[in-house]
Amino acid sequence: MSGYCRTCFEPAHPPRCGACGSRKVFAHDELDRLSIAHIDCDAFYASIEKRDDPSLANQPVIIGGGKRGVVATACYVARLHGVRSAMPMFKALKACPDAVVIRPRMAVYTAEGKRIRQMMEDVTPAVEPLSIDEAFLDLTGTQRLHGSPPSVTLMKLAARIKAEVGVTVSVGLSYNKFLAKTASELDKPDGFSVIGQAEAADFLRPRPVGSVFGVGPAFAATLNRDGLKTLGDVIARGEEALVRRHGPSGARLWRLAQGIDNRPVARDGERKSVSAETTFFDDVAAHDELERRLWPLCVRVADRMKAQGIAGRVVTLKLKTESFKSLTRRRTLSQPAQLADTLFRTGRELLRAEAKGPRYRLIGIGFSDLEPASGDARDLLDPDGPKRAAAERAMDKARARFGPSAVIKGRSLKDH
Amino acid sequence: MKLTIERAALLKALGHVQAVVERRNTIPILSNVLINANGQHMRLTATDLDTEIVEEAPAHVERAGIVTAPAHTLYEIARKLPEGADVTLQMAGDDPRLQLSAGRSRFNLPALPAGDFPVMPTEDLATSFSLPAASFARLIDKTRFAISTEETRYYLNGIHLHAAERDGRKTLRAVATDGHRLALAETDLPSGAEGMPAVIVPRKPIQELRRLLEDVDDDIRVQVSEGKIRFELGAAVLTSKLIDGTFPDYERVIPRGNDKIMKVDRAPFAQAVDRVATISQEKSRSIKLTVSDSTLVLAVNNPESGTASEELHADYASDEIVIGFNARYLLDVAAQIAGDEAMFEFADSGSPTRVTDSGDPDAEYVLMPLRV
Numbered sequence: 033m034s035g036y037c038r039t040c041f042e043p044a045h046p047p048r049c050g051a052c053g054s055r056k057v058f059a060h061d062e063l064d065r066l067s068i069a070h071i072d073c074d075a076f077y078a079s080i081e082k083r084d085d086p087s088l089a090n091q092p093v094i095i096g097g098g099k100r101g102v103v104a105t106a107c108y109v110a111r112l113h114g115v116r117s118a119m120p121m122f123k124a125l126k127a128c129p130d131a132v133v134i135r136p137r138m139a140v141y142t143a144e145g146k147r148i149r150q151m152m153e154d155v156t157p158a159v160e161p162l163s164i165d166e167a168f169l170d171l172t173g174t175q176r177l178h179g180s181p182p183s184v185t186l187m188k189l190a191a192r193i194k195a196e197v198g199v200t201v202s203v204g205l206s207y208n209k210f211l212a213k214t215a216s217e218l219d220k221p222d223g224f225s226v227i228g229q230a231e232a233a234d235f236l237r238p239r240p241v242g243s244v245f246g247v248g249p250a251f252a253a254t255l256n257r258d259g260l261k262t263l264g265d266v267i268a269r270g271e272e273a274l275v276r277r278h279g280p281s282g283a284r285l286w287r288l289a290q291g292i293d294n295r296p297v298a299r300d301g302e303r304k305s306v307s308a309e310t311t312f313f314d315d316v317a318a319h320d321e322l323e324r325r326l327w328p329l330c331v332r333v334a335d336r337m338k339a340q341g342i343a344g345r346v347v348t349l350k351l352k353t354e355s356f357k358s359l360t361r362r363r364t365l366s367q368p369a370q371l372a373d374t375l376f377r378t379g380r381e382l383l384r385a386e387a388k389g390p391r392y393r394l395i396g397i398g399f400s401d402l403e404p405a406s407g408d409a410r411d412l413l414d415p416d417g418p419k420r421a422a423a424e425r426a427m428d429k430a431r432a433r434f435g436p437s438a439v440i441k442g443r444s445l446k447d448h
Numbered sequence: 449m450k451l452t453i454e455r456a457a458l459l460k461a462l463g464h465v466q467a468v469v470e471r472r473n474t475i476p477i478l479s480n481v482l483i484n485a486n487g488q489h490m491r492l493t494a495t496d497l498d499t500e501i502v503e504e505a506p507a508h509v510e511r512a513g514i515v516t517a518p519a520h521t522l523y524e525i526a527r528k529l530p531e532g533a534d535v536t537l538q539m540a541g542d543d544p545r546l547q548l549s550a551g552r553s554r555f556n557l558p559a560l561p562a563g564d565f566p567v568m569p570t571e572d573l574a575t576s577f578s579l580p581a582a583s584f585a586r587l588i589d590k591t592r593f594a595i596s597t598e599e600t601r602y603y604l605n606g607i608h609l610h611a612a613e614r615d616g617r618k619t620l621r622a623v624a625t626d627g628h629r630l631a632l633a634e635t636d637l638p639s640g641a642e643g644m645p646a647v648i649v650p651r652k653p654i655q656e657l658r659r660l661l662e663d664v665d666d667d668i669r670v671q672v673s674e675g676k677i678r679f680e681l682g683a684a685v686l687t688s689k690l691i692d693g694t695f696p697d698y699e700r701v702i703p704r705g706n707d708k709i710m711k712v713d714r715a716p717f718a719q720a721v722d723r724v725a726t727i728s729q730e731k732s733r734s735i736k737l738t739v740s741d742s743t744l745v746l747a748v749n750n751p752e753s754g755t756a757s758e759e760l761h762a763d764y765a766s767d768e769i770v771i772g773f774n775a776r777y778l779l780d781v782a783a784q785i786a787g788d789e790a791m792f793e794f795a796d797s798g799s800p801t802r803v804t805d806s807g808d809p810d811a812e813y814v815l816m817p818l819r820v
Contacts, residue, residue: 366598366627381600411627412701412800412816
């Protein structure tokens, strides 16, 4: 069995490191053979806030929007009270009335996320980010380079992130992405955990179907109704039956339940979509009001599209009802676009069919199916299109020079 | 019901009607074909609720009757039966299945009651006219490539068919556009079509119709109202609902005054476009045309896959123009040019270009340029 000290990285065996005496020693039979890792920052946004304001260290901290927002991140103290990410803020505050609520400082988190990403890339080129604070790493073949097995390289990386950025991460190490991600959740925060080939099957069998990434509450409920509660049940049901009932997701689940996951760690820095959304202070049903709220989001999305020089072919409108039911409506454009005008016009069409009574608490819109921008679409049947595009480009110039609110469209104003 | 029909006759009729049946249906009976045996023939009807095709074939009817059976399965069986075989279809006793026999082959197919089969209500189609099958096939061929697939503008998802007038001459005109290109073709207005409503025929019946036209040499009869259109083509009758919408005022976007005129030989042009487009970007497929003094240079510059250019002789005497087009659209138009020469009428690099055909004065095309 190989084992290493997570403090001084020397070979060690529990319970204590012979070299430095630390109790943070990790040993596992396959430790020198596994090379696919998942690294997840612990309560990332909250950890950054605590780092920047030490007086918050022992207080419950929630990062998120105002009264009607949702919890983006809850620190581990707040989690003890039952606060979870994506929980509506009012619920979170009911569970933990003493929590310090902090508005997210996205710019700071993004910058720190980038630093961490860079540290990961110092270790291996095969980094597949899942979000700002989470990524898969493939360390296969890096042993010679670093003079240490992947496990030790990861321990050193975790220590470096803690020392230089001031946040802790949890590392999951295994032989594929699914198990690495599963492993990283086993020992949090500041954790290190491993799932080896030998124990994978036994480990997965009793786990609930909902623990698989990609099996949401709805799919899990369907599976439970079909008598599938654990991954063991899933394996027993057989691939054919699952595919017949659930299609490709059934096949995927069956494979994952056995720990089979052949997806490579894809170095994929490319964006898949650009979107913006907002939660209202009071639920909105009126079409005009929804449309008015939609416009600034379109401007935000378009600004980011323009800044990156990309255009999107698919427009997706997202709405969430007062009963938290999400719905999305999408439309494929005949030509890729990046203008707020195009986004708004398409979004407005999609909205028209939905703004017929239900009260909504959230609206969002975005572009996907992205590609490099190559000029605004010109349409025979929309002769005013180029004029509107030119107007928007002119406004962009004015805003770039005099600030974002130098010129705004009349439709952004309440009484127009 | 019991009838015997020659395999070739069955195959032909089934081949015509089964194409309208969707491969996947949530309503089971829509996968079926309605078989009506009566007198000296069997009548087959298939539908997708928007388009219906009916065809009669001569048959020896022993016992009249009516039933429905899976259309694609029947067609596959008919296709695989030996040539010259006599096929017997019957419903016998209490057996709810349709029995098909030919030679030593026997099939029992699940049948559904004819009463459940949705038949398109017949209605008065006020306008009626006839024209040669080839004329109508031409109207379709010259325009259908420009039909839009964009769901937002559903009124572009078909061919706009209407009575028009060009220089005092009355025509039956077909127009299709997706906003990036427009295709227009016309033919002398058949008598009886003067008062026809301007309609939009959806893509699917257009495709079916074009297939059926392959087997017709004579005139076809067209009947049309505001909501429906019917084509009688030999033994087949296709009836379709129309798109309920207003086709845009397309005349406005056809630039008839463009004065920079380039004439190119169609075949070398199409081949050259196809060659240089090999390396153009998958999605935009942009190709740059530089036209000056008797030469046309086609160029593609793709940061990922390299560059390509080709020079062609062109008849051109105006100031140099540089203009970009989607290669696919250029090829689509070139494929429709009947004559040896295509004529491009440019205004500037940002405005629509009109293309005409030296061999067919009754067709014209408009292309929206891309930015280059």
